[in-house]
Amino acid sequence: MKKRTHRSGGFTLLEILMAISIFAIVISLAYGSYRATFLIIDTTESQTEIYNKASIAMDRISSDLGSLYLGTSGFLQGKLQNIGTREADTMQFTSTAHLVLNKNEQAAGYATISYTVEEDPETKSLRLFRLDKSFRPVETEEPDVKKGLLLCEGLEEVQFIYHYNQGEQQDSWDSKEIEKSDSNAKKLPDRIEISLLFKSSDEEAQPIRFTTAVTFPGTVPTRETP
Secondary structure, three states: OOOOOOOOOOOOHHHHHHHHHHHHHHHHHHHHHHHHHHHHHHHHHHHHHHHHHHHHHHHHHHHHHHOEOOOOOOOEEEEOOEEOOEEEOEEEEEEOOOOOOOOOOOOOOOEEEEEEEEEOOOOOOEEEEEEEEEOOOOOOOOOOOOOOEEEEEEEEEEEEEEEEOOOEEEOOEEHHHHHHHOOOOOOOOOEEEEEEEEOOOOOOOOOEEEEEEEEOOOOOOOOOOO
C-alpha cells in the first residue's frame, strides 16, 4: 500500500525571490513617481516665490520712478556697477513717493531714494537695497552709511538702462552733469528700463529675467491728430 506525501504550506526559495523582485520593482516605480511629484512641487513653489519677489521689486521701483521729481535741486543719477562679472547697477533720485516708517516723521515732502546692490557673502547671489530718506536740498559732507531696507535677494544681475532720443540708450545717467553742460537740455531720459535676473533654485536651470520700463510724460513726442 502506497503512502501519501503531504506538501508543507511554506514557499519555495524561488517563489520568495520572485516575490521580492516584484516588490522591489513596485517600490522603485512608486518612489520614482513620488520623487518626481515632490520635485515638481518644490520647483513650482520656488518659481512662485521668485515671481512674487520680482513683482514686489518691480512695483516698488516703478512707483518710485513714476513719482520722480526734477524740480529745484532734484536730480537723477544712475551708475553702471559690476560685482565680479555681474552687472549690479545703482540709481539715486528725488521722488515724491516717500514711505513713512516712523510715526514722528511727516508724510508730506520729497525723498531721496537710492537703490544699491551688494553680494550676499553666504549664497554669493546679489541683494537689492532701497534707501528712502527725507530730501535735503543742501548736500552735506557726512557719508551715508545706511544701506536701507532689503527689497530683493537671490539676484544674478540688476540693470537700469536709460533710453533717450527715441532709440539711443546708455548704462548711466546724471541729470546734474547734463544741466551743467546745457541748462536747456532734457534732464530726463525718455524711459528707464528695469531688468532683474533671478537665480533659479535648480542649478541646472537657466536664470529667470524680469523686465519692465517706466516712461516719463512729456519726454516722448505724441502723434498729431489729423
